[in-house]
Amino acid sequence: MSKSLLIIGGGGHASVLIDILRQQKREIVGIVSPQAVAESNVFEGINVFLKDEDVFEFDKSSIKLVNGIGPMPKNDLRAIIFSKFKAIGYEFETVVSDNSIISLYANLEEGVQVLPGAIIQTDALIGANSIINSGAIIEHGCIIGRNNHIAPGATLSGQVHTRESVHVGTGASVIQNINIERDVVIGAGAIITSDVEPRTICYPARAVRKVIK
Ligand code: JB3
Numbered sequence: 001m002s003k004s005l006l007i008i009g010g011g012g013h014a015s016v017l018i019d020i021l022r023q024q025k026r027e028i029v030g031i032v033s034p035q036a037v038a039e040s041n042v043f044e045g046i047n048v049f050l051k052d053e054d055v056f057e058f059d060k061s062s063i064k065l066v067n068g069i070g071p072m073p074k075n076d077l078r079a080i081i082f083s084k085f086k087a088i089g090y091e092f093e094t095v096v097s098d099n100s101i102i103s104l105y106a107n108l109e110e111g112v113q114v115l116p117g118a119i120i121q122t123d124a125l126i127g128a129n130s131i132i133n134s135g136a137i138i139e140h141g142c143i144i145g146r147n148n149h150i151a152p153g154a155t156l157s158g159q160v161h162t163r164e165s166v167h168v169g170t171g172a173s174v175i176q177n178i179n180i181e182r183d184v185v186i187g188a189g190a191i192i193t194s195d196v197e198p199r200t201i202c203y204p205a206r207a208v209r210k211v212i213k
Helices: 012-023 052-057 077-088
Strands: 004-008 028-032 063-067
Touching: 004 012, 004 052, 012 028, 012 063, 028 052, 052 077, 063 077
Parallel strands: 004 028, 004 063
Antiparallel strands: none
């Protein structure tokens, strides 16, 4: 039988995960959120705990955690939460929307989250605690590192390899066989056609604006 779930974080990302989990009839025992939970009907009726230490009220063998903190560039909280509770012995649930498409020959590590409309193709490997957000495409043979965020609508063509803590922004495109090193931020809408060095920000080309006379 599936274990009950405790959600870490109560913002927009947590709301999307809870929606998926409710559709899958999973039992949610609470949300841990120091700030007021986001305004959304999704959170109605769920117990809210205010401190991360409140997780310890739940036996590690009886629940699984869901990392509801969204990763943002220059903010490691999602990765810190994952490694902190893993080190103590808690497990993280892997959340996969029923409305995503995942090859039988893809592999997802612990705590990966695949949101509606995402596609993950054959022989892709998604590293622990990474998010493949709504409508993102991970093509065949891609290797996605730990703690990545592939934002909504981003496309990674075949055999792209990202290292740890990479953020691929909304609607960005990466052509095949590209290596993206750790801590890289690919800006929304950018088109990447060559390898990217560690700790680089790739800004998208901006459209030239001209008034029509
Ligand atoms: O790009 C998309 C589609 N979504 C973004 C998502 C991936 O990441 C979204 O637009 C946001 O940028 C971000 O979503 P997130 O993390 O839900 O952001 P926000 O709505 O600001 O909620 C942050 C939540 O983290 C709040 O509920 C806080 O209470 C919680 N939080 C902050 N610090 C914490 C801590 N929760 C715990 N348990 N512990 C903390 O230390």
